[in-house]
Amino acid sequence: MDAKPTPATGEAAPLNSLAVINPDYRIGTNDLLEFDVFGVPDMRRSVRVNATGSVSLPLIGSVPLAGLTAQQAEALLAKKYGENYLQNPQVSLFIREFTTQRITIEGAVAKPGIYPVTGQLTLLRALALAGGGAQYAELNEIMLFRNTRGQPSEPKVFDLDKIRSGEVPDPIIQSDDVIVVKRNAKRTALRDSLFRDILDTINPFK
Structure with a gap:
């Protein structure tokens, strides 16, 4: 088993990818990844995730990474290299x-x-893409549905006013998420009732 070179005293370790990318982002097909093993410059390279969600890396070959966060992918690759090739990579x-x-x-x-x-x-930016809330939108009860391991999970509910005020963080949206903005049922029913009353007044013989 090849031993990983030990860095000299005072040598700075490389920045972890999580310092520059939100940890909630999930790797997807066609993503371009920069891979590196500290202290082994020959391992450094750029790889693109193929259509099956995998990347090909030296020594360990094809590894599926799609659906993982950067941190999870780093842990998986470190484990694979540490099993047979490098010491504490x-x-x-x-x-x-x-x-x-x-x-x-x-x-x-x-x-x-x-x-x-x-x-x-x-979430705020996603709603902006959809033109914002429509009439009678319940912006304090926005539901976010997310598939977990191929199975739909219980929705998370967010209050847009609290996000805007900074009381709660603006959640990161992932691929295949479903955002549902509820409509205020009581206000909608009241509007429909008033509309029917107006029609009856205009056309009493209906």
Whole structure:
């Protein structure tokens, strides 16, 4: 087993990729990754995630990384290299280019639909893509549905006013997320009732 060179005293370790990328971002197909093992310059290279979600790296070959965060991918690669090739490898992974991904925005928004997303996106920005809340939108009860290991999970509920005021963080949106903005049922029912009353007044013989 090849021993990993020990850095000299005072030599700075490389920056972890999490210092420059949000840890919630999930690696996707066509992402361009910069891979490095500290102290082993020959291992440094740029690799693109293929259509099956894998990358090909020296010594360990093809490794599936799609769906993992940068931190999870670093841990997986460090484990694989540490098993047979390097001693205590310090793997660094930086996502240089983000793939185009899609999210769905439904409910009481100006332009519901499926939106392509490049790079990192927050809930506020996602709603802006859909033109913001429509009439009677319940902006204090926005539901976020996320698939976990291929299975839909319980929705998380967010209050847009609290996000805007900084009381709670603006959550990162991931590929295949579904955002649902509820409509205030009571106000909608009141509007419909008033509309029917107006029609009855205009056309009493109906």
